[in-house]
Amino acid sequence: MRRIGQLWGRLRNIPGLGRDLLVLAVTVAVATATTAYIVMQYGTNVPWQxxxxxxxxxxxxxxxxxxxxxxxxxxxxxxxxxxxxxxxxxxxxxxxxxxxxxxxxxxxxxxxxxxxxxxxxxxxxxxxxxxxxxxxxxxxxxxxxxxxxxxxxxxxxLNKLDDRTRDAITSLINEADAALATAPEHLPEGLDETSAVMNSFRPVVEELRSRRESISELVTSVAQVSTAVAEDDERLAQLTSSLQTSLSVLAERDEELGDTLEQVPGLSQDLEQAMTSTSNLTDQLDPTLDALHGASDELPSTLSTLSDTMAEAGRMVDAAGPTVEEARPVVADLRPLASDLNSTLDDLAPVTEHLPPATKRIVPWLDNLAAFVYQTSSAFSLSDENGGLGRGNFNINVAETVDGLVPGADSEGTEDN
Incomplete structure (x- = not known):
């Protein structure tokens, strides 16, 4: 404390000493802050980072x-x-x-x-x-x-360029300094003129590019043809020889070729008629296709119904399988009878000829016949549920007089009352 008191007394007693120390302290503080800012801006990591x-x-x-x-x-x-x-x-x-x-x-x-x-x-x-x-x-x-x-x-x-291009760019850069010395006065006008000249060159450049592409394709094609001919000259010689032979044969058959060409008009006429018939067929085919197109809308549902029917038929066939198995012995036993039926059918042929008119005459009497059958179980019985009745017994030779079955018709049969 004593030394601090002596120092403070000296600062107060010596003129200008306190001011100089204050300036020195401010300078040191500013220098320290400036140094810290520069170091931080330089990218130095600080402990809290x-x-x-x-x-x-x-x-x-x-x-x-x-x-x-x-x-x-x-x-x-x-x-x-x-x-x-x-x-x-x-x-x-x-x-x-x-x-x-x-x-x-x-x-x-x-x-x-x-x-x-x-x-x-x-x-x-x-x-x-x-x-x-x-x-x-x-x-x-x-x-x-x-x-x-x-x-x-x-x-x-620049490394992608060849030596000539790099030298040209180097010369351009070297000359640019002298060329641009008067740029403010002359460069705008020169650029405008250059732009106009370049625009005028555009059609020429387009034509040159098109011609270059064409020449490139032509050279490539010629090279391919030359390569093919060089690799296959023997085949080319054979082709030339075959062509010469064909032309010689054609010259010898000149008359036959003329006759053939004279028949071409008739062939053309036949071909024209065939094309006309085809056109007519097309006209008839169009309505058919239209009808088929209209039916195509209903065809899926019809096919679906047919599929269901086929499924039901399949189940019916499966169910009929046992019956068919049982019927096989019966059918086998009926085979001799079937051979006898063939000769019987020949005998029945004269009778069947009279069946259509007989059926026509019997139809009006079906109601009475039904009542008769309902009242008795036998056409030859003398009684029914109500007692005894008188009945008629008809003996008819159907093979001789079929028309005698109905009243009003001529009959030659025998009648017993």
């Missing part, structure tokens, strides 16, 4: 990437981190490690693009963090090469 996420991305190439320059990592144009390291891999790619500020989540479907701030290749990484359904990347996670892209360098384009 140790929880930054460190991930990596693989590029097929990483030109002008310098981790010592603390190059940025941006998301949507906003700096969120920096490039920490860049190492070449055994497979020829480059692995770039980068740190991202806390609170940022990067997913495994993220995309990274290596870009430049200026033409002098001040590089930075534009990061698209991705999102669900991707999984968040953990510490040390890597974005693979298919999800990265880099900036194409100008020299890569």
């Amino acid at each position: 140790d929880d930054r996420l460190t991930i990596a991305a693989e590029f097929d190439s990483a030109p002008s990437v310098d981790p010592s320059s603390k190059q940025e990592v941006r998301i949507a144009g906003v700096p969120v981190g920096k490039i920490e390291a860049a190492d070449p891999q055994e497979n020829g790619t480059t692995r770039i490690e980068m740190s991202v500020n806390p609170g940022r989540t990067v997913y495994d479907n993220a995309r990274a693009v290596l870009r430049s701030k200026a033409p002098v290749n001040i590089m930075y990484i534009s990061l698209d963090p991705g999102g669900p359904p991707g999984e968040p990347l953990t510490e040390g996670g890597t974005i693979p090469v298919p999800q990265t892209q880099r900036l194409t360098q100008p020299w890569e384009l």
Whole structure:
């Protein structure tokens, strides 16, 4: 305390000392704050930023990437981190490690693009963090090469050119300085004239391109024909010889060819008649097709009903199977009777000729005949349910007088009362 008191007394007693010390303290404070700001802007990690996420991305190439320059990592144009390291891999790619500020989540479907701030290749990484359904990347996670892209360098384009083109571009660049010295006065007018000249060259260029394509196709075709002829000259010789032989035979058959050609008009007429008949057939076929088209709407339902009927018939056939099996012995026993029936049918033929007129005459008496049958169970019985009755017994020779069955007709049969 004593020393502090002595120091305070000296500051008060020596003129200007307190002011100088105050200026010195303010200067030191400003310098310290400025240094801290510069160091922070340079990208130095501070202790409270140790929880930054460190991930990596693989590029097929990483030109002008310098981790010592603390190059940025941006998301949507906003700096969120920096490039920490860049190492070449055994497979020829480059692995770039980068740190991202806390609170940022990067997913495994993220995309990274290596870009430049200026033409002098001040590089930075534009990061698209991705999102669900991707999984968040953990510490040390890597974005693979298919999800990265880099900036194409100008020299890569120039390397695609041949020596003559590169020399012309070099000469153009060298002469550009002198040519552009008076650019403000002459360049606009010259560009306008150049544009007009180029527009006038357009039809010529189009024609030249079309002609170049045609010439290319012609050269290719000629080359193919030449190759084919060179590889198959023996076959070409045989073809030429065969053609000569065919022409010789044709010259010898000149008269026959003339006769054949004279028959062509008749053939043409027959062909015309055939085509006319075909046209008439087409006219008749059209209504048939229209009717068939109209029936096609009802045909599916008809086929469906027929399918049901066939199903029922199938079940009936299955049910009739046992009956058919039982009927086989009966049919076998009837075979001798069937042979006898053939001769009997021959004897019945004269009788069947009289059956249609007899049936015609019997039909009006069917009601009386029904009552007669209803009253008695026998045509020859002398009694019924009501007692004895007088009955008539007719003996008719049907084979001789069929017309005597009804009143009014002539009959030659015998009648007993």
